[in-house]
Amino acid sequence: MSVVTRTPAPLNRTRISLLEGKARYAPTLATVGLFLAMFAAGAVMYPGFLSGQVFLNLLVDNTFLIVLAVGMTFVILTGGIDLSVGSVVALSMMIAAALLQAGWNPVAVIALVLLTGATFGLLMGLVIQVFEIQPFIVTLAGLFLARGLCYVISVDSITVTDPFFTAMAQARIPLGGRMFISPGVVIALLVVALAFYVLHQTRFGRTVYAIGGGESSALLMGLAVPRTKVLVYGISGLCSAVAGVLFSFYSLSGYSLAATGLELDAIAAVVVGGTLLTGGYGYVLGSLAGVLILGIVQTFISYEGTLSSWWTRIVIGALLLAFILLQKLFSRKVTVT
Amino acid sequence: GGGTDAGTGAGGGSGDGITMGFAQVGAESGWRSANTKSVQDAAEKAGVDLKFSDAQQKQENQIKALRSYIQQQVDVIAFSPVVESGWDTVLKEAKDAGIPVILTDRAVDSSDTSLYKTFLGSDFVEEGKKAGDWLVEDSASTDGPINIVELQGTTGAAPAIDRKEGFEAAIAADPDLAIVESQTGDFTRSGGKQVMEAFLKNTPDIDVVYAHNDDMGLGAIEAIEAAGKVPGKDIKIITVDAVKDGMTALADGKINYIVECNPLLGEQLMDLAAKVVAGEEVPERVVTEESAFTPEQAKEVLASREY
Amino acid sequence: MNEIVPVVDLRGISIEFPGVKALDGVDLRLFQGEVHALMGENGAGKSTLIKALTGVYAIDSGTITVLGEQHRFAGPAEAQDARISTVYQEVNLCPNLSIEENILLGREPHRRGGIHWKEVRRRARAVLEQLNLGHLDPGSVLSSHSIAIQQLVAIARSVQVDAKVLILDEPTSSLDTEEVQQLFAVIRSLRDNGVAILFVSHFLEQVYEISDRMTVLRNGRLVGEFMTRELPRMSLISKMMGKELDALTELDRSDVRARPDRTDAVPLLLAEKLGRKGSVGNVDIALYEGQILGLAGLLGSGRTETARLLFGADRADQGQLTIRGTAQTLRSPRSAIDHGIAFSSENRKEEGLIGDLSVRDNLVLAMQASQGWLRRIPAPQQDQLTEKFIAALDIRPANKDALIRNLSGGNQQKVLLARWLITNPKLLILDEPTRGIDIGAKTQIQKLISTLAADGMSIIFISAELEEVLRLSDHIAVLKDRRMVADLPNDGVTMEDVMTIIAGSAA
Amino acid sequence: MNALLKHRLTWPVLALVLLLLLNQVFRADFLSVRLQDGHLYGSLIDILRNGAPTILIALGMTLVIASRGIDLSVGAVAAIAGAVSCTYIYTSPDPSSLQTAAVAVALAVVAGLVLGLWNGFLVSVVGIQPIIATLVLMTAGRGLAQLVTDGQIISVSNDSYQSIGAGFVLGLPISILIAAAAFLAAGLLTRRTALGTLIEAVGINPVASRLAGLNARTITMAVYVFSGLCAAVAGLMISSNVTAADANNAGLYIEMDAILAVVIGGTSLAGGRYSLVGTLIGALIIQTLTTTVYTLGIPPEVTLVFKALVVIIVCLLQSSRARTLLKQRRRPVTATSDVKVAI
Numbered sequence A: 001m002s003v004v005t006r007t008p009a010p011l012n013r014t015r016i017s018l019l020e021g022k023a024r025y026a027p028t029l030a031t032v033g034l035f036l037a038m039f040a041a042g043a044v045m046y047p048g049f050l051s052g053q054v055f056l057n058l059l060v061d062n063t064f065l066i067v068l069a070v071g072m073t074f075v076i077l078t079g080g081i082d083l084s085v086g087s088v089v090a091l092s093m094m095i096a097a098a099l100l101q102a103g104w105n106p107v108a109v110i111a112l113v114l115l116t117g118a119t120f121g122l123l124m125g126l127v128i129q130v131f132e133i134q135p136f137i138v139t140l141a142g143l144f145l146a147r148g149l150c151y152v153i154s155v156d157s158i159t160v161t162d163p164f165f166t167a168m169a170q171a172r173i174p175l176g177g178r179m180f181i182s183p184g185v186v187i188a189l190l191v192v193a194l195a196f197y198v199l200h201q202t203r204f205g206r207t208v209y210a211i212g213g214g215e216s217s218a219l220l221m222g223l224a225v226p227r228t229k230v231l232v233y234g235i236s237g238l239c240s241a242v243a244g245v246l247f248s249f250y251s252l253s254g255y256s257l258a259a260t261g262l263e264l265d266a267i268a269a270v271v272v273g274g275t276l277l278t279g280g281y282g283y284v285l286g287s288l289a290g291v292l293i294l295g296i297v298q299t300f301i302s303y304e305g306t307l308s309s310w311w312t313r314i315v316i317g318a319l320l321l322a323f324i325l326l327q328k329l330f331s332r333k334v335t336v337t
Numbered sequence B: 001g002g003g004t005d006a007g008t009g010a011g012g013g014s015g016d017g018i019t020m021g022f023a024q025v026g027a028e029s030g031w032r033s034a035n036t037k038s039v040q041d042a043a044e045k046a047g048v049d050l051k052f053s054d055a056q057q058k059q060e061n062q063i064k065a066l067r068s069y070i071q072q073q074v075d076v077i078a079f080s081p082v083v084e085s086g087w088d089t090v091l092k093e094a095k096d097a098g099i100p101v102i103l104t105d106r107a108v109d110s111s112d113t114s115l116y117k118t119f120l121g122s123d124f125v126e127e128g129k130k131a132g133d134w135l136v137e138d139s140a141s142t143d144g145p146i147n148i149v150e151l152q153g154t155t156g157a158a159p160a161i162d163r164k165e166g167f168e169a170a171i172a173a174d175p176d177l178a179i180v181e182s183q184t185g186d187f188t189r190s191g192g193k194q195v196m197e198a199f200l201k202n203t204p205d206i207d208v209v210y211a212h213n214d215d216m217g218l219g220a221i222e223a224i225e226a227a228g229k230v231p232g233k234d235i236k237i238i239t240v241d242a243v244k245d246g247m248t249a250l251a252d253g254k255i256n257y258i259v260e261c262n263p264l265l266g267e268q269l270m271d272l273a274a275k276v277v278a279g280e281e282v283p284e285r286v287v288t289e290e291s292a293f294t295p296e297q298a299k300e301v302l303a304s305r306e307y
Numbered sequence C: 001m002n003e004i005v006p007v008v009d010l011r012g013i014s015i016e017f018p019g020v021k022a023l024d025g026v027d028l029r030l031f032q033g034e035v036h037a038l039m040g041e042n043g044a045g046k047s048t049l050i051k052a053l054t055g056v057y058a059i060d061s062g063t064i065t066v067l068g069e070q071h072r073f074a075g076p077a078e079a080q081d082a083r084i085s086t087v088y089q090e091v092n093l094c095p096n097l098s099i100e101e102n103i104l105l106g107r108e109p110h111r112r113g114g115i116h117w118k119e120v121r122r123r124a125r126a127v128l129e130q131l132n133l134g135h136l137d138p139g140s141v142l143s144s145h146s147i148a149i150q151q152l153v154a155i156a157r158s159v160q161v162d163a164k165v166l167i168l169d170e171p172t173s174s175l176d177t178e179e180v181q182q183l184f185a186v187i188r189s190l191r192d193n194g195v196a197i198l199f200v201s202h203f204l205e206q207v208y209e210i211s212d213r214m215t216v217l218r219n220g221r222l223v224g225e226f227m228t229r230e231l232p233r234m235s236l237i238s239k240m241m242g243k244e245l246d247a248l249t250e251l252d253r254s255d256v257r258a259r260p261d262r263t264d265a266v267p268l269l270l271a272e273k274l275g276r277k278g279s280v281g282n283v284d285i286a287l288y289e290g291q292i293l294g295l296a297g298l299l300g301s302g303r304t305e306t307a308r309l310l311f312g313a314d315r316a317d318q319g320q321l322t323i324r325g326t327a328q329t330l331r332s333p334r335s336a337i338d339h340g341i342a343f344s345s346e347n348r349k350e351e352g353l354i355g356d357l358s359v360r361d362n363l364v365l366a367m368q369a370s371q372g373w374l375r376r377i378p379a380p381q382q383d384q385l386t387e388k389f390i391a392a393l394d395i396r397p398a399n400k401d402a403l404i405r406n407l408s409g410g411n412q413q414k415v416l417l418a419r420w421l422i423t424n425p426k427l428l429i430l431d432e433p434t435r436g437i438d439i440g441a442k443t444q445i446q447k448l449i450s451t452l453a454a455d456g457m458s459i460i461f462i463s464a465e466l467e468e469v470l471r472l473s474d475h476i477a478v479l480k481d482r483r484m485v486a487d488l489p490n491d492g493v494t495m496e497d498v499m500t501i502i503a504g505s506a507a
Numbered sequence D: 001m002n003a004l005l006k007h008r009l010t011w012p013v014l015a016l017v018l019l020l021l022l023n024q025v026f027r028a029d030f031l032s033v034r035l036q037d038g039h040l041y042g043s044l045i046d047i048l049r050n051g052a053p054t055i056l057i058a059l060g061m062t063l064v065i066a067s068r069g070i071d072l073s074v075g076a077v078a079a080i081a082g083a084v085s086c087t088y089i090y091t092s093p094d095p096s097s098l099q100t101a102a103v104a105v106a107l108a109v110v111a112g113l114v115l116g117l118w119n120g121f122l123v124s125v126v127g128i129q130p131i132i133a134t135l136v137l138m139t140a141g142r143g144l145a146q147l148v149t150d151g152q153i154i155s156v157s158n159d160s161y162q163s164i165g166a167g168f169v170l171g172l173p174i175s176i177l178i179a180a181a182a183f184l185a186a187g188l189l190t191r192r193t194a195l196g197t198l199i200e201a202v203g204i205n206p207v208a209s210r211l212a213g214l215n216a217r218t219i220t221m222a223v224y225v226f227s228g229l230c231a232a233v234a235g236l237m238i239s240s241n242v243t244a245a246d247a248n249n250a251g252l253y254i255e256m257d258a259i260l261a262v263v264i265g266g267t268s269l270a271g272g273r274y275s276l277v278g279t280l281i282g283a284l285i286i287q288t289l290t291t292t293v294y295t296l297g298i299p300p301e302v303t304l305v306f307k308a309l310v311v312i313i314v315c316l317l318q319s320s321r322a323r324t325l326l327k328q329r330r331r332p333v334t335a336t337s338d339v340k341v342a343i
């Protein structure tokens, strides 16, 4: 059989594959671009919008959502979902508030809260993995359970008076020009950076992506699929607990109805940030951008200040839709067929 | 509770030029919508530039709205807190920015009362107490134990907790009165109906229904009728709120007693705002004008009710 | 071979699936520095045996000895740790990740502060070079490549490690001759370095070229272990089939001659300069009723993309398509099907199987789709059709209700072929229809294609095996660098002729 | 017997029976049903009647999930349907006539169909991920409903309208008859025609389905329209049951209940094979659970914990079946379908 010498690959093919390599970032880039466009639009429409603090407030007011979205990104990248995060935030706040009220040391309280959150997540992950129950259901049960435990702790809201928590709540890190951020922002951004590192620089992180690309393939490739799947929920639980602590810093209280529906905000942020719910594609930085976009929508509405309650909802829905559509438009041809 | 002196302020125009940021809880009930409407109408009448935002029952949204009001440097901020606790930080920011704050409808539990100028709103515990007092009085003539079932509001919500507390405190006066079942109906009609259906099957001899709002009471009426009993007669019904549907049922004799919880505090709010912005002294606590109605009184006022 | 102890020694392996005894007391020995072929018809149990060895399936009985030590791997990860490297039958990689990551996933080199991406790229480049794939961009996403490239990447992954045992389950099914040679060169050098290699293929040529020894399975049972050079092809085939194959004589007989173009008639399908930006171009085809057109070209030359254009799976944006005399634009597969065109994809896992549905549902799917959802094909008719094709194509297990994902690869392919045959199309486009099909079935399918054409069906036939294309087609369209460069009537065209066109300059 | 144990509905049915028995233990007359004013009366009837909206919505949800989608907007659609019909009745010149009620119902149904079409359009034509596409309507939908009602609870008194949710015919609640009819219709429509198989095919492998000539777009569109229709009828039931439209609270969280029902009934959220009977049982379990909370007098503070535990137990039971089966044979490494496609 004669062997044909291969002619060198034509140039255009390499170019195409290169482009397709970059195209992975398109939805995320589109999100960032849209955010900037929206900010510019706000500056034109409303006086006082174009200030650094308006942008910084997006961070200050969304620290917990950023951290939640980070945890959710891990889960969604594997093709799973975690509905329990909002409730775990509330549970963390309740535990923290109740223990602080009982006079515990704040550091011990935070440690315990983080441990509880991570354990809660790990347990859900174990149930999902060992009993092969769908994540949606396990975490929905987790949602009920965590929320229920909040009520069991107390139906009343509990105020936090601990000096450390108060200090964290009221501390302002000045950035010059009367601009400031809160310590929570620093923590949240650290979490983002850490997550970015884990996802892109560790084997665990790459396994997360691999599972999203094809779970059975990942298994056949000899990757630690079961362990990773369990851990991902642990991470999400841990992030929820961190978010709970940040929320406590933010609101200095524990309230059993707090953070309801936050899971949907987190999911929306992740998806708006360009992550595919089927798993395998997406970036934490995109999720951060997603949070900022949801935040800026809120800012628009309060700057507008004339919308009735129902128009508020309709406008939020419409803006969300507009975003997704624009993002689709800009990142065409990225999804695989 | 009762009347106050703050309600009779100057007429329209007193608020000219004021910008007010108002952060509402949400639009979770007809009561809340009436409250919003009252604030908006009063603002327009008083010439106040109202920045309104709806938090959709989320504290974080409300805090965001307050921050944006501070950023926009409004003259005065008013808001109905979603929850009592957790406002110190943002209120301090408002104070630092020199923006006065008025609380409406619900209180905050901050120990530092300098963070807000005044609190305008109902006293939920008092409402529960009024309901309980009426029952104690009403059942004074009857002998034997009286079985009460309670339809609670949303678990964890301040009105639910307080109305339960006030009612329990009041009926403690009469050992015959006992709450035999208590369950949440989430402040909704269908919740009230479903829970009442189950109560009726569980407990054959219910004498009194105490519902934390009219809607649940109205749901309970339907359940009672479906069970072949007569609401208002076989089973007495006490509710809180006094919205139109509730008042109609009261006038029809299906409800026996309604404690009013008045959402129309717009004008009072605008008056207070004008005073606060002008630097005048205002009382720390302004209770809204509220009363309670029996069927007879309901018939009289029904035609003139605004909501 | 200076060691007598086998590297891998399987004894009495049995595995039973509900209703199927997939393996029944099978033995297999692998020695250092040999290429060992595992042979058997579709569904004989080859893939199952490989999965038993590597811990994907737990075995019901038997022993697995690796390097003298008894093992029971709990999963592929453990097998890998024991330095057994495997390419499973279906391409099992992560389509969302880059080529380099797919090659090194799970064994990325680290340095302080995380994965050493530069080193990842270097190693990936090295192994790609080794397989003569140096032109591939290691950073490009796997899913942007054709199934053949993906198969090569899977192989690259398996040879990248320093393995003692290398298992390749039908690695060559979508590779063309040149790629196969490249792979064989790698296999030989690994063998010479003392690696034990288990090789599965339905291509007898390849098996005889590369293997030293073979184990033959039939219906989940061991037939025997043979030295390749001592076993003539005919007896191998009869051992695999359990009977003498008279069709085998037909296999080499080239009984197809070019049917003359009926220039008087209107062509069924006429493509003029058809193309799609960034995909293929310059497709000129005139296909008459009852003709078979073969598409030839190297992998990645655009055969699959041509087929997709003709089926409306991708939309053409250049040139013109005329079907039976009227100009048409195909907007979707649906509209192509309405014109009597059918297309069986080369990528059966992602573009063919509805894995969780039964054989019957999969088989009648296209027909049902044409009839519309309202008119359900009555159950008796479904059963009858299914039974007919199970018998005609010898689909095993012969169970209409088995889930198609539990069928062996070759049998899945047969079901997908049947899916289109029952719709009785005017034009049938077959992209690698014989991929992964055993020799008996392959002959059967080739005969079937001839018969269909004789009965008036037109067929476009794509296969990595050039001989097959030459044997069956009336016309051969040659593609090169995603352009059609020649259309040869098949009157005595030889492989060399085609190769010269492919190798020659584009002009 | 063995086959029975292996049947995928065995455990959900068992869970339902156990829940009912638990109630019976606490209240001796729980299972009894008597005739009262010419209609059936009892806890079982309540469960059916109050569960009817969930059953309906879960039916629609089953098909959506089978097509590998999800519909979060059903609660909002239900609220809109109720708002539209009640507002129409409220503002009509003849608010108590049968004709008014009929027009109101028609309006609500049309609203449901249109909203379903909208969801289907976003998912199948625009190609937005279902969870987000329907999240848009979930958020905006309640706003729309409030826009219609002006934020007020609209009370109506129209006997014909009231009978949809609270009426009886031949002693049976009309709502449950509607749900049963919808169940039968859905069953016939999907199993007597090829629709069911085609939906499953699209759900399992959309790419392969398209190449097999299926019009995946139309099918996807159809399931969302059906889901919208079911949600609208459920919305009618909910509002008619209390003769009022509550734009904010009607059908709140019902999407979660419906999804839970679908999954308890054995349909995978990954799409593909589905079971309508399973969904029915799942919905009944959820409604019975609510009733159980009332019967047992569980305090509101621990209600959620109780519900969560029961859900977990039911799910574990279901999967322990998978475990025991696993002991007898092995399966491919993952139960999930390998085919992953970005939608």
Ligand SMILES: Nc1ncnc2c1ncn2[C@@H]1O[C@H](COP(=O)(O)OP(=O)(O)OP(=O)(O)O)[C@@H](O)[C@H]1O
Pocket (backbone or CB within 6 Å): C017, C018, C020, C022, C040, C041, C042, C043, C044, C045, C046, C047, C048, C049, C089, C396, C397, C406, C407, C408, C409, C410, C411, C436, C438, D331, D332
């Ligand atoms: N997970 C499974 N469940 C049920 N039956 C299975 C499963 N996997 C394989 N089988 C059956 O086991 C038998 C052997 O299949 P196997 O895949 O090993 O065949 P093979 O020799 O690799 O065939 P091919 O050449 O077609 O790939 C077949 O009858 C197949 O249907």
Ligand SMILES: Nc1ncnc2c1ncn2[C@@H]1O[C@H](COP(=O)(O)OP(=O)(O)OP(=O)(O)O)[C@@H](O)[C@H]1O
Pocket (backbone or CB within 6 Å): A009, A013, A014, A016, A017, C135, C136, C144, C145, C146, C147, C148, C149, C174, C297, C298, C299, C300, C301, C302, C303, C304, C305, C306, C346
């Ligand atoms: N060498 C390559 N470099 C980059 N991309 C390639 C290469 N070869 C093929 N591709 C990709 O594969 C697809 C084209 O191959 P197509 O499947 O049409 O060819 P084919 O002749 O059918 O080859 P195959 O035998 O692989 O099926 C394109 O999407 C192209 O981007």
Ligand SMILES: [Mg+2]
Pocket (backbone or CB within 6 Å): C046, C047, C048, C089, C169, C408, C409, C410
């Ligand atoms: Mg095989």
Ligand SMILES: [Mg+2]
Pocket (backbone or CB within 6 Å): C146, C303, C304, C305, C346, C431
């Ligand atoms: Mg090809």
